[in-house]
Amino acid sequence: MSSLLSGIHLALSALQANQAAIEVTEHNVANASTPGYRRQIAVMGTGVPYGDSEFDNGRTGLIYGTGSQLEQVRRMANTFVDARYRAEAGDASRWEAQSGALQPLEAVLNETSTSGLTAQLDQFFRNWQGVASDPQNIGQREVLLTQAEGLTSAFRYRAQLLDAARRDVTTEISHQVDQLNELAGQVAALNEQIAQQAAAGNQPNDLLDRRDALLDELGTLSNIQSFQQANGEVLVSLNGHVLIASNVANKLEFSTDPTSGDPVISWSGGPQVQIASGKIAGLVSAASQTLPDLRSNLDTLAHDFADAVNDLHSIAYGLDNQDGRPFFNGDSASTIAVHPDLIGQPRRVAASGAVDAPGDNSAARAISNLSTSKLMDGGTQSFIQYYNQQMTRLGMEIKTAGANARQHQSATAAINQQRESLSGVSLDEEAANMVRYQRSYQAATRLMTVVDEMLDTIINGMGVVGR
Amino acid sequence: MRISTKMMYDRAIDNMNTAMERVTKARNQASNTKAFEYISDDPLAATQALSLKSTLEKTQSHLDTAHAVDDWMSASELAYKNVTESVKRALELGTGMLSETNGPQERRGAAIEMRGILDEVLEQANSNHNGSYLFAGYAVTTRPFSVVGGAADYDGDDGQILQDLDGHTVQMNADARAIFEPMLNSLNELADALDSNVTTDIDTAMGHLLSATDTFSQARTLNGSRQRQVRLSISNLEKTQLELQKMISEKEDANMVEALSRLKLEETAFETVLEVEQRTISAMNLFDVLR
Numbered sequence: 001m002s003s004l005l006s007g008i009h010l011a012l013s014a015l016q017a018n019q020a021a022i023e024v025t026e027h028n029v030a031n032a033s034t035p036g037y038r039r040q041i042a043v044m045g046t047g048v049p050y051g052d053s054e055f056d057n058g059r060t061g062l063i064y065g066t067g068s069q070l071e072q073v074r075r076m077a078n079t080f081v082d083a084r085y086r087a088e089a090g091d092a093s094r095w096e097a098q099s100g101a102l103q104p105l106e107a108v109l110n111e112t113s114t115s116g117l118t119a120q121l122d123q124f125f126r127n128w129q130g131v132a133s134d135p136q137n138i139g140q141r142e143v144l145l146t147q148a149e150g151l152t153s154a155f156r157y158r159a160q161l162l163d164a165a166r167r168d169v170t171t172e173i174s175h176q177v178d179q180l181n182e183l184a185g186q187v188a189a190l191n192e193q194i195a196q197q198a199a200a201g202n203q204p205n206d207l208l209d210r211r212d213a214l215l216d217e218l219g220t221l222s223n224i225q226s227f228q229q230a231n232g233e234v235l236v237s238l239n240g241h242v243l244i245a246s247n248v249a250n251k252l253e254f255s256t257d258p259t260s261g262d263p264v265i266s267w268s269g270g271p272q273v274q275i276a277s278g279k280i281a282g283l284v285s286a287a288s289q290t291l292p293d294l295r296s297n298l299d300t301l302a303h304d305f306a307d308a309v310n311d312l313h314s315i316a317y318g319l320d321n322q323d324g325r326p327f328f329n330g331d332s333a334s335t336i337a338v339h340p341d342l343i344g345q346p347r348r349v350a351a352s353g354a355v356d357a358p359g360d361n362s363a364a365r366a367i368s369n370l371s372t373s374k375l376m377d378g379g380t381q382s383f384i385q386y387y388n389q390q391m392t393r394l395g396m397e398i399k400t401a402g403a404n405a406r407q408h409q410s411a412t413a414a415i416n417q418q419r420e421s422l423s424g425v426s427l428d429e430e431a432a433n434m435v436r437y438q439r440s441y442q443a444a445t446r447l448m449t450v451v452d453e454m455l456d457t458i459i460n461g462m463g464v465v466g467r
Numbered sequence: 468m469r470i471s472t473k474m475m476y477d478r479a480i481d482n483m484n485t486a487m488e489r490v491t492k493a494r495n496q497a498s499n500t501k502a503f504e505y506i507s508d509d510p511l512a513a514t515q516a517l518s519l520k521s522t523l524e525k526t527q528s529h530l531d532t533a534h535a536v537d538d539w540m541s542a543s544e545l546a547y548k549n550v551t552e553s554v555k556r557a558l559e560l561g562t563g564m565l566s567e568t569n570g571p572q573e574r575r576g577a578a579i580e581m582r583g584i585l586d587e588v589l590e591q592a593n594s595n596h597n598g599s600y601l602f603a604g605y606a607v608t609t610r611p612f613s614v615v616g617g618a619a620d621y622d623g624d625d626g627q628i629l630q631d632l633d634g635h636t637v638q639m640n641a642d643a644r645a646i647f648e649p650m651l652n653s654l655n656e657l658a659d660a661l662d663s664n665v666t667t668d669i670d671t672a673m674g675h676l677l678s679a680t681d682t683f684s685q686a687r688t689l690n691g692s693r694q695r696q697v698r699l700s701i702s703n704l705e706k707t708q709l710e711l712q713k714m715i716s717e718k719e720d721a722n723m724v725e726a727l728s729r730l731k732l733e734e735t736a737f738e739t740v741l742e743v744e745q746r747t748i749s750a751m752n753l754f755d756v757l758r
Contacts, residue, residue, distance in 0.1 A: 029754075032472050039471075106505045111517070112719075118517055122524035129528040133535040133630060136599050136607060357605035359628055359640075369631065371525060384521050392514045395506030402507070413481070417474060424471020431753030 004458070006064070007451040013067030014444035017044055020070040021437040028425045029434075036213035038077045038423040040205055042437075045071035075205040076423045079228055082212060085415045086219030086226075090277035092408035093220040097282030099401035101169045102290060106398060108161055111391045117158060118391070120151045121305075121384050125371035131351050132364035136319075141346035145338060152328065152336045155302050159333035162295040169287040170256060173263045176280050177254040180221045184236070184249035187214045191233040192247035198232035208232075223277035239273055262288040282401075290397060295333075297390050301376065302333040305383050308370055316350035316363030325350060327367075472752070479744035486733070486740040493730040502721045516718040523711040529633045530704045533697055536630050536639050540694040542596040543641065547687040553587045554650070554680055560584075561657050561673045571664040578661035585654040589614060592647040602643035604628075612647055617659065619651035632700045633707070637693055646686045649679035 021042035031037040047066030110116060127144040134140055190211040197204035211234065218224050218236070224243060227235040236244035243250055251268040263284055266272045275281045306328035313327040325348060330336040342348050351364035376386035495504070506513040563569070564577045592602055592612040599607035605626025613620045621644045628639045653675035660668035 033476070103507070106507055111506060112504070112513055116517075118521065119524075122521050126524055126528040126531075129532055129631075133532040134597065134599075137597070352605070354605065354626075357624065357626055359599060359603070359605040359607035360626055361628060361630070365629065365631055368528070371521075385518075388514060388517050388521075391506055391517075392510050395508075395510040395513060398505075398507035399510055417468075417478075420471045420474040420477070421469045424469075424473045426470065427472045427752040427754055431757055435757065 004451055004455050006066075007454075008448065010065070010067040011444050011448040011451060013047055013069060014447065015441060017042075017068040017070045018437045018441040018444060022434060022441070024073055025430050025434045025437060029427065029430050032425040032427055032430075036209050036216070037425070038075050038205070038209050038212070039425045040073050040075050042070055043072040043074050044068050073203055073205060075203070075208060077208070077212065078419070078422055079226075081415060081419050081422065082215070083226065085412065085419055086216060086224065087277070088408055088412040088415055089216065090219050090221075090223055090281075092405055092412050093279040094277050094282040094285075095401045095405035095408060097279040098286050098290075099282075099398055099405055101165070101172075101283055101286035102394065102398050102401070105161065105165050106394060109158065109391070115154075117151075117154050118384055118387055120147070120154050121387065122371070123147055124151050125368050128364050128368035131349065132361040132368055135351040135361045135364060136358055138346050141349045141351075144349060145342060145344075145346055148327070148338045149343070152330075152338055155298070155333045155336045158298055159295065159302075162291055162298065163334075166261070166287055166291040166295070169283050169291065170261075170263050173265075173280060173283045173287060174254045176221055176283065177252050177265055180218065180280070181249070181251050183214050183218050183221070184244050184251075187211055187218070187234070187236065188244050188247045188249040190214070191244065194232045195246070204232070219278065221278045221280050222275045223281070239276070241267065241270075241273065260288075260292070262292070290394070294390060294394060297386075298333040301383060301387055301390075302336045303331045304376060306331065306336055308373070308375055308383075309367055312363055312366050312370075313350050317352040317355050317357070317360075318350045319347040319352075319358055321355045322348065323350060323355075475747055475750070479747045482740050483744055486737040490730075490733045490737045493726070493733040496721050497723070497726040497730045500721050500723065500726075501719055503719070512718045516715055519711055519715045519718065523708065523715065526633065526704055526708050526711060529631070530701065530708065532630050533632050533701045533704060536632070536637060537694060537697050537701065539596055539601065539639050540690055540697065542594065543601050543690050544687070544694065546591045546594040546601060547683070547690060550588050550591045550650070550683065551687065553584050553591070554654075554676070554683070557581060557584045557654060557657065558673070558676065558680070561661075561669065561676065564661055565666060565669055565673065567666065574661045574664050574669075578658045581654060581658035581661055585614065585651065585658060588647075588650060588654060592643070592651065602641065602647060604640065604643060611643060612651065614651060614655060617655055619648045619655070621648055632697065633704055635700075637697060637700075641686050641690060646683055649675070650683055653679045 021044065024040050024042040028039050045068065047069050049063045049065050051063055111118060113119070124144075124147060127140070127147050130140045131137070131144055190207055194204050194207050194211065197207065215224070215226055215234070215236070222238055225237050227237070229235055233246055234244070235242065241250075252273065253266050253268050255264045255266070256262065257264055264272060265275060265280070265284070275284065310326040310328055314324055317323045318325070325341055326339050327342065327350075328336055329339045352358060352360035353362035354360050370382075371384065372382055374380055374382055374385075376383060377389075381389065496502070503509040503513055560577050560580060564574050569577075589612055593610050594601045600609065600611050600623070603609055603611035603623030605628065606623045609622050611621055611623035613622070623643055625642065625644065626640075627642075629636050630639050653672060657669065657672035657676055660672040
């Protein structure tokens with residue numbers, strides 16, 4: 001049989017349950033704008049009922065409820081959506097990083113302007129044509145030499161730029177690998193805390209939020225995959241190799257290949273790892289493919305260009321009737337320069353094909369005609385076409401990376417909306433919940449008052465006749 | 468779909484950022500007046516523009532050369548013209564002196580005049596253009612012709628100065644030795660013949676002078692023909708230049724009417740987005756309504 005005292009207990013359970021539910025609502029409202037916070041819902045349940053023993057003599061016993069209790073504070077998260085989010089965010093970061101590494105380069109190279117290398121190569125050949133039309137003209141030769149110095153300076157500048165860009169990107173990769181290790185360490189530490197809390201029967205929702213935020217960040221750096229474990233820990237793998245297991249995070253190491261200068265990421269004391277997605281992948285692509293290719297092709301252009309001009313110049317004669325002088329020094333983009341013998345010596349510019357023939361412009365014409373000679377890329381392109389192709393490739397790569405980044409950003413945003421829809425806090429919803437729990441609390445206090453009055457009647461009102 | 472509070476704010480911020488990006492891009496294009504700033508903005512158009520610019524540069528280069536060649540040929544034509552007039556006088560003089568009515572005194576006088584004409588022609592043969600001798604082959608710094616001991620002496624060479632114009636090569640100079648040596652020798656021969664007062668010698672010398680004049684006329688005609696070809700090239704190159712500039716402009720330059728319209732559109736859209744999103748951001752929620 002039930003008793004008035006059990007009624008107090010019932011009311012008390014309702015008060016406590018609703019009070020706890022309000023606290024959950026308060027927590028949600030307080031963290032409505034907290035990045036990475038997953039809303040929590042109070043899952044109410046009934047208390048364990050008990051039977052009335054007085055009816056045990058073969059008759060069906062009445063079952064009495066024991067009120068309500070907060071059974072669980074459920075965290076609204078979906079690991080599948082989280083995994084998809086991290087995959088898309090990783091791809092978006094990869095393309096953003098690649099585009100971001102290359103775009104500043106395009107701005108500085110400024111090839112569409114008159115200071116671009118293409119324009120300078122055009123001017124160089126035009127100046128040779130000018131010498132050819134008047135080989136005697138010292139002024140024209142001086143213009144040629146001055147502009148040629150500018151051209152070689154442009155080559156060297158671009159070589160420096162590309163080298164500096166590669167260095168910067170490589171340094172950034174090193175920083176991001178450090179960051180990845182740091183994040184992995186934090187996730188491992190959280191794994192331990194969460195496992196301990198779960199073992200004690202607690203629900204470490206805020207720790208789970210923090211861990212998910214760290215995993216999101218890891219997902220933007222690399223192509224991690226996470227697997228929830230029964231004890232609350234998460235196992236994180238990278239390219240099939242364990243990155244985080246329980247409270248242990250395996251470290252990645254960064255180095256550069258001594259020969260190629262390519263960035264190398266490997267497991268500490270282990271094999272190399274090819275990161276396929278995330279910011280690190282984008283930076284590695286820029287540092288190990290795009291930038292070295294550009295640099296190498298620039299060197300090839302400088303080398304072949306200088307060789308072609310020198311081959312013609314060295315067998316030609318200057319106004320001083322001397323031959324055998326190369327026009328350029330150096331054999332790469334970083335070393336090409338106008339030969340020091342020619343600097344300030346316009347008469348030594350070899351335009352003539354014969355000695356004592358100052359009007360002979362055959363060498364100057366031949367050098368000028370190099371502008372259209374197909375000497376690059378297996379005899380299919382001129383110098384200018386070859387360089388334009390490199391710049392076009394760079395432009396296309398930046399454009400493609402940007403387009404891919406936008407595409408994956410859209411997908412990431414869409415999935416994030418799904419996540420938010422499930423896990424985000426709606427103030428309207430929380431306000432309604434608050435009212436609900438508040439009213440339940442108020443009703444419970446009323447109930448308590450009723451039981452109190454009933455008890456008062458019994459305690460203070462019964463057995464007083466004749467007193 | 469359940470909308471959380473953060474979703475609303477995030478979406479509002481995203482929309483404003485996107486609208487701002489579009490406005491900024493439209494403003495840049497309108498103020499730069501360029502359809503693209505970097506190759507990545509429009510790789511195809513940028514590549515084509517770069518290629519066209521190279522072609523334009525080459526065209527300009529050929530045009531400069533063509534003008535230089537035209538100047539050279541004009542200077543040559545002037546020399547040819549002056550020589551032609553001088554030789555015409557020499558022929559008149561020689562023809563007149565063939566008559567037996569002219570005695571040794573008249574013929575000696577004619578010889579003096581003839582030597583004067585020889586000097587004029589020699590001067591023309593050594594014409595100079597911008598510091599280079601026109602009729603010296605490659606040896607443009609060497610005075611090509613002199614008359615030594617009654618014979619023309621050529622100190623130049625037989626070099627043919629070629630220039631590349633758009634798609635073809637033109638010889639700028641003439642075969643000076645073949646043009647002027649016979650001319651100078653025959654003038655000198657005629658002067659000597661007049662001095663000697665021998666009619667047959669005068670007649671022979673006149674024959675040589677006529678032959679030299681034919682050769683000279685052919686050279687002058689050839690120069691004229693080549694110069695016409697060069698001027699035609701100049702005309703074509705100038706047309707090509709204009710066409711290339713137009714094509715480059717079509718690729719590179721923004722359509723300003725379109726750019727300004729787009730700017731106006733994006734600015735209007737941005738203002739609308741701001742208006743809408745400020746309502747979203749300042750929207751009330753249930754907490755504001757509940758007592």
